[in-house]
Amino acid sequence: MPIVSIKQLQTCQRLLFISPVALGDFLYLKTFLIALKKQYAHIEIDIWLDDIRCNSDSWRLSRSKILQQWMDTEGAFKLTYGCTDSKLAMQSHVEQAKLRKYDIIFCHSVSKSRQYSQIARSINDKAFIVSSIPKSASFGWLNKIFFRHSDHTFILDESNLPKSHHITDRYNMIFSEVLGLTLTSEQLMPTLKTPDAIEPITQSWLNSKFSDPEKQGKLIFLNHLSTNEKKDWKLSQLFSLIEKISAIDSSQRFIINVTQENFDAVSIETEKFTARTNTQTAVFTVNEHFFELPSLIAHSDFVITVDTAILHFAFAAQRPLLAMMREKKPYWAPPESEVSHVMYATEGRGHIEDISVDRVFQQYKKMNSLG
Numbered sequence: 001m002p003i004v005s006i007k008q009l010q011t012c013q014r015l016l017f018i019s020p021v022a023l024g025d026f027l028y029l030k031t032f033l034i035a036l037k038k039q040y041a042h043i044e045i046d047i048w049l050d051d052i053r054c055n056s057d058s059w060r061l062s063r064s065k066i067l068q069q070w071m072d073t074e075g076a077f078k079l080t081y082g083c084t085d086s087k088l089a090m091q092s093h094v095e096q097a098k099l100r101k102y103d104i105i106f107c108h109s110v111s112k113s114r115q116y117s118q119i120a121r122s123i124n125d126k127a128f129i130v131s132s133i134p135k136s137a138s139f140g141w142l143n144k145i146f147f148r149h150s151d152h153t154f155i156l157d158e159s160n161l162p163k164s165h166h167i168t169d170r171y172n173m174i175f176s177e178v179l180g181l182t183l184t185s186e187q188l189m190p191t192l193k194t195p196d197a198i199e200p201i202t203q204s205w206l207n208s209k210f211s212d213p214e215k216q217g218k219l220i221f222l223n224h225l226s227t228n229e230k231k232d233w234k235l236s237q238l239f240s241l242i243e244k245i246s247a248i249d250s251s252q253r254f255i256i257n258v259t260q261e262n263f264d265a266v267s268i269e270t271e272k273f274t275a276r277t278n279t280q281t282a283v284f285t286v287n288e289h290f291f292e293l294p295s296l297i298a299h300s301d302f303v304i305t306v307d308t309a310i311l312h313f314a315f316a317a318q319r320p321l322l323a324m325m326r327e328k329k330p331y332w333a334p335p336e337s338e339v340s341h342v343m344y345a346t347e348g349r350g351h352i353e354d355i356s357v358d359r360v361f362q363q364y365k366k367m368n369s370l371g
Contacts, residue, residue, distance in 0.1 A: 002180035003130050003152045004104060009179070012103040014044045014078075016123070018116050019108040020051035022227075023309030024332070026067060027190045027316060028167055030074060032175045035183060037076040046079040046100065047071060050093060052115060056085040058261045059227060066290040073195065073291070097123045106178065107131040107150070114146050121149035130154060130178055154178055167331050190316040194295045201288075202295040209282035210253045217251030221297055221314075223305035225262060230351045231307045231326060235266065239273050240357045241304070241364075246279045248370060254281040255296065257310065302368070304360065306352050307332070315340065322363055324352050341367060 015036075021029060037045055049067055053060065064083035071080045081097065084090040105127045107116040113133040120129045131150040133143070147153050154177060161169055168188040176182040210216065222242075224233040242254050258266045263285040270283050286292050294313045297303060303314040304322045311323040315334040323342045325333060327350060333342045343363060348354035364370075 002176070003154060003178045004106075004128065004180070006180065008104065008128060009040050009043070012040070012043050014046065014100050014102045015104045015106065016046050016048060016097065016100070016102040016120070016127075017106050017108070018048040018120060020112065021047075021049050021067065023063065023067060023070075024312040026070065027192065027309065027312045028171055030071075030076075031168075031188065031190060032171055032181060032183065034074065034076045035187070036175070036179060036181055039181065044078040045076065046081070046097075046102075047077055048081040048093070048097070048119075050081050050083050050090060052090060052112065052119070054084060054087045054090055059259055061085060062260055066286060069290040094119065094122060102127045105129045108174070110134045117147050117149045128152075132156070132174060132178065165331055166333075166335065170331060190312065192294050192313060192316040194291050194298060198289065198291045198295045201292060202299060205284070205292075205296070206299065209255075210280055212280075215251045215253070215280060217249055217253060218301040219253050219255065219299060220245070221255045221257065221300035221303045221305075221310075221319075223257040223303075223308060223310040225258060226306050226308045226352075230349075233306050233324060233352050233355070235269060237353065237357050239269075239277075241360055242273075242279055242281060243277055244357070244361045245364065246277070248365075250279075252280070254279065255300070256281065256283045257293070257296075257305075258283060258285050260285050302364075304364065320367065322360065322367060324355050324360070326350055326352065339367070 017033060033045060037043065049064060051060065060083050068080045068082045071077050081093045084093060102124050105120040105123065107113065107120055109116050113131055117129065117131045129150045130152045131147050132154045133147060135155055143153060156170060156174060161173065172183055172188060222238055224235060224238045226232055238256065245252055256266060256270060263283065267283045270281055274281050284296060294317065297313050297319060298317045300319055302320045303310065305311050307323065307325040311321060311334060314321040320339040321334060323334065325342055325344055327344050327346065334340050336342065341363060343355060343360065345352050345354050
């Protein structure tokens with residue numbers, strides 16, 4: 001029996017899902033939340049994605065805005081609570097959430113599960129609260145105290161999963177045991193449909209950056225930065241890879257993806273690089289709407305990226321993909337195939353920058369059947 005009963009879901013009017021999701025998380029989680037909405041159409045589902053850091057870091061506020069744009073586009077969610085820049089602003093979210101009178105609050109987090117449990121109870125002292133918590137919470141000895149604000153806790157039992165499983169398998173087990181929602185293997189695969197209104201924006205950008213009709217070779221989408229320097233590749237390594245690939249075919253076009261806070265610095269270095277090498281390289285960042293990013297990925301012939309949401313978007317768009325990852329949480333890796341390969345950082349400190357340019361280049365040639 002699931003933790004939340006069918007009767008509870010049938011009588012539920014509003015459900016709040018609390019999770020500090022990143023872009024990659026939401027790509028997979030939305031499959032289950034939308035399926036829940038389809039099964040119980042009467043429930044208004046809201047999402048709290050505020051990571052409660054309460055600071056003004058531009059990258060987190062920008063990512064939060066992008067996520068909210070995406071969530072709004074899906075059409076399955078009533079209200080979203082984005083990241084805030086102060087405790088006062090976060091408290092304003094709490095006050096707004098109180099007015100919604102949620103019947104069920106489902107908290108899904110790892111590092112901040114205790115804080116979210118407490119926030120959930122402060123939002124509604126009568127709600128049925130379930131918290132998905134980590135195994136490491138004091139080895140379970142103090143769970144009744146730490147999670148006293150929750151009516152029920154849930155710990156994922158990895159022993160019931162295959163050794164080589166994907167993140168979708170983990171979410172499937174969580175949603176099955178908490179909400180009684182189970183999807184087939186076909187239904188688990190992520191989808192990401194770009195609105196028709198974005199297509200002219202993508203075409204305009206491509207035409208402005210790669211205007212020479214005689215140099216319309218493969219379009220290669222590159223992403224070397226993440227939110228963790230241990231998962232970053234160096235810009236110098238990226239430039240070196242572009243030179244090696246261009247030496248094979250100068251008609252190939254390269255897009256370097258960056259977040260807005262890195263756009264100016266990377267653009268300056270890229271201008272110097274293109275002036276020296278005459279390669280077809282342009283820097284991209286989301287300008288107005290989140291879907292500019294997956295639209296450009298969908299137009300690309302090949303994607304090379306470090307461990308960020310980009311690899312998940314490429315997987316969802318079924319684009320040929322070469323991903324660089326650390327040897328942690330392998331269930332986030334896309335399934336291996338002829339057009340999808342994960343290169344793990346196995347040398348040095350195990351950081352992404354320890355993966356050599358030549359190693360990436362040789363794998364690129366192999367996947368593109370080049371000498």
